Amino acid sequence: MNADIFLWLAQDGVTNGAIYALLALALLLVFAVTRVIFVPQGEFITFAALSLSMLEAGRVPGTIYILAIGGLAAAAIEGFGAARSRAWRRLPRIAALYVVLPLAVALLVAWAAPRKPDQWLQVLLVLAMVVPLGPIVYRVAYQPLASASVLVLFIASMAVHYVLVGLSLVFFGGEGLRSSPFWDARFKLGVLEVSAQSLWVLAASLVLIVALWLLFEHTIYGKALRATAINRVGARLVGIPTALTGQLSFLLAAFIGAVSGILIAPITTLYYDTGFIIGLKGFVGAILGGMASYPLAALGALGVGLLESFSSFWASAYKETIVFGLIVPVLVWLSLRSRHVEEEEERE
Amino acid sequence: MSAALELEGFSVAYGKVEALHHASLRVAEGAIVTVIGPNGAGKTTLLGAIMGLLPSKGRLHYAGAALEGAPTEERVARGMCLVPERRELFAELSVHDNLLLGGFHRRREGARALAADMAQVYARFPKLEERASQLAGTLSGGERQMLALGRALMAKPRLLLLDEPSLGLAPRIVREIYHIIADLKRTGVSMLLVEQNARAALQVADYAYVLEVGDIVLQGPAAELAGHPRVIETYLGLSSAAPRAGAS
Numbered sequence: 393m394n395a396d397i398f399l400w401l402a403q404d405g406v407t408n409g410a411i412y413a414l415l416a417l418a419l420l421l422v423f424a425v426t427r428v429i430f431v432p433q434g435e436f437i438t439f440a441a442l443s444l445s446m447l448e449a450g451r452v453p454g455t456i457y458i459l460a461i462g463g464l465a466a467a468a469i470e471g472f473g474a475a476r477s478r479a480w481r482r483l484p485r486i487a488a489l490y491v492v493l494p495l496a497v498a499l500l501v502a503w504a505a506p507r508k509p510d511q512w513l514q515v516l517l518v519l520a521m522v523v524p525l526g527p528i529v530y531r532v533a534y535q536p537l538a539s540a541s542v543l544v545l546f547i548a549s550m551a552v553h554y555v556l557v558g559l560s561l562v563f564f565g566g567e568g569l570r571s572s573p574f575w576d577a578r579f580k581l582g583v584l585e586v587s588a589q590s591l592w593v594l595a596a597s598l599v600l601i602v603a604l605w606l607l608f609e610h611t612i613y614g615k616a617l618r619a620t621a622i623n624r625v626g627a628r629l630v631g632i633p634t635a636l637t638g639q640l641s642f643l644l645a646a647f648i649g650a651v652s653g654i655l656i657a658p659i660t661t662l663y664y665d666t667g668f669i670i671g672l673k674g675f676v677g678a679i680l681g682g683m684a685s686y687p688l689a690a691l692g693a694l695g696v697g698l699l700e701s702f703s704s705f706w707a708s709a710y711k712e713t714i715v716f717g718l719i720v721p722v723l724v725w726l727s728l729r730s731r732h733v734e735e736e737e738e739r740e
Numbered sequence: 741m742s743a744a745l746e747l748e749g750f751s752v753a754y755g756k757v758e759a760l761h762h763a764s765l766r767v768a769e770g771a772i773v774t775v776i777g778p779n780g781a782g783k784t785t786l787l788g789a790i791m792g793l794l795p796s797k798g799r800l801h802y803a804g805a806a807l808e809g810a811p812t813e814e815r816v817a818r819g820m821c822l823v824p825e826r827r828e829l830f831a832e833l834s835v836h837d838n839l840l841l842g843g844f845h846r847r848r849e850g851a852r853a854l855a856a857d858m859a860q861v862y863a864r865f866p867k868l869e870e871r872a873s874q875l876a877g878t879l880s881g882g883e884r885q886m887l888a889l890g891r892a893l894m895a896k897p898r899l900l901l902l903d904e905p906s907l908g909l910a911p912r913i914v915r916e917i918y919h920i921i922a923d924l925k926r927t928g929v930s931m932l933l934v935e936q937n938a939r940a941a942l943q944v945a946d947y948a949y950v951l952e953v954g955d956i957v958l959q960g961p962a963a964e965l966a967g968h969p970r971v972i973e974t975y976l977g978l979s980s981a982a983p984r985a986g987a988s
């Protein structure tokens with residue numbers, strides 16, 4: 393291996409690693425606030441990436457049907473709950489949030505798609521379609537289970553994952569899609585040739601990470617999210633609505649998933665189920681960070697990107713095996729350590 | 741006088757086991773009411789169910805509104821606040837952020853109103869100001885209790901539920917806490933106080949209930965109850981028995 397190849401692999405690894413880092417942060421956030429292991433995160437990547445490619449081709453993305461179906465399901469659940477407690481005052485808000493808003497977005501996209509809007513408008517449309525799916529998925533699948541165990545929530549996650557992948561196949565079909573880069577240029581930095589798209593990815597990831605940090609450190613809503621993650625009873629006692637923090641964390645996760653999908657769409661060819669593997673790599677990053685520390689998770693995810701890139705050079709057939717094999721020693725170490733912690737608590 | 745809180749036939753169960761049976765209880769507007777009882781009587785259960793942390797059966801009226809089944813956040817928004825027995829602080833957040841979140845339901849009142857209240861809390865508990873940027877989880881037991889009370893003050897409650905606010909505190913801090921309770925009473929806050937220290941509770945309270953194994957067995961004006969033989973024997977026991985110690 394010479395220096396050129398090394399740098400090229402490193403660039404590739406860091407670019408993918410930045411996306412995995414974003415996903416790892418989202419997974420950690422959702423887990424901390426709701427105790428949900430958010431397997432379906434990958435589907436938001438798929439939806440966003442495929443929607444972008446289809447908008448680019450002037451086609452109407454199937455995401456609008458998924459959004460409409462999800463919205464109606466959430467409206468039915470909320471409406472049924474409101475009717476049972478005779479809280480008719482809540483109905484207009486439910487209708488606006490879960491019926492009118494998704495339908496308005498769907499109609500807008502259906503109208504705009506054949507007119508081939510500018511790329512940045514396409515990005516906005518994709519966000520408008522995918523981000524509301526986060527709170528909707530939380531409302532339909534997880535909120536009714538809010539006090540269930542981590543295992544039950546995980547099983548629910550698997551179910552949601554299969555349902556969404558199924559919908560993805562129905563509405564996107566089996567073809568692979570790739571969108572055109574936002575900025576098709578290459579720069580020479582010494583011996584290294586950098587693609588403009590990877591700069592985009594890095595810049596967007598950094599901006600998002602800083603924005604998340606500002607949210608959590610400097611706004612009352614960010615602090616309320618952290619407080620819910622730290623002590624659910626305490627959070628309820630100061631009047632933080634825990635259903636709302638759940639929805640908010642899913643909104644952020646969907647946003648991060650959608651942005652990751654948009655960033656990755658020009659780099660990789662995506663199929664209806666590709667997002668799952670990408671999300672899983674973010675998950676490996678989060679596990680490397682012990683499912684607890686945001687900086688460690690981001691570093692772990694960056695490591696996953698690099699490892700993947702270098703192993704694709706040396707042992708390309710075993711690329712995925714090596715990345716996912718990494719989980720085993722970490723899990724062993726984590727479980728040894730957690731037994732230790734429990735013992736300490738018992739001694740108290 | 742009108743009632744700040746009124747419970748009727750109020751029952752709470754953990755699964756199939758009922759821990760509170762058909763309790764009826766009333767807190768008059770602006771009054772301090774205390775509930776005393778032995779360990780495991782159901783005092784913490786009662787306060788948790790009033791806040792909506794535990795499901796309950798029966799009638800619960802607060803400031804004239806029926807709140808059965810209302811979520812905890814709605815009760816907080818209407819001015820109820822609990823200082824829980826286990827404090828339930830945000831261990832990995834700073835003292836400052838814990839106080840700030842105490843005022844979460846008042847977030848729309850603006851930063852200035854909250855900052856003024858924060859200054860008041862710090863004036864009451866200078867210890868907390870010294871440790872403003874320290875993580876709550878690293879505070880001493882007593883400091884944690886001050887923080888729990890400070891966080892409740894930030895909510896500007898109209899009905900404050902206190903679960904053993906002076907447990908394990910040094911006498912000087914206990915006096916400070918009872919000062920605060922008296923101050924709050926003067927500003928019209930109604931309170932429901934649960935205490936191990938029955939003597940202190942009966943001194944400060946207007947009305948008292950005795951709870952034993954999930955049943956209210958005695959009630960009356962606090963001064964009267966403090967003279968009731970059963971209360972003296974069981975709850976004020978030690979000191980009234982002290983003169984006779986060694987006699988038999």
Ligand SMILES: Nc1ncnc2c1ncn2[C@@H]1O[C@H](COP(=O)(O)OP(=O)(O)OP(=O)(O)O)[C@@H](O)[C@H]1O
Nearest residue numbers: 754757759777778779780781782783784785786825
């Ligand atoms: N989560 C729970 N699950 C089952 N039973 C519980 C639970 N919490 C409390 N109990 C039971 O309910 C009864 C009342 O408990 P509670 O904590 O309300 O007592 P308390 O009066 O506050 O006692 P203390 O003075 O010791 O704080 C006890 O018998 C207790 O064992």
Ligand SMILES: [Mg+2]
Nearest residue numbers: 783784785825
């Ligand atoms: Mg108790």
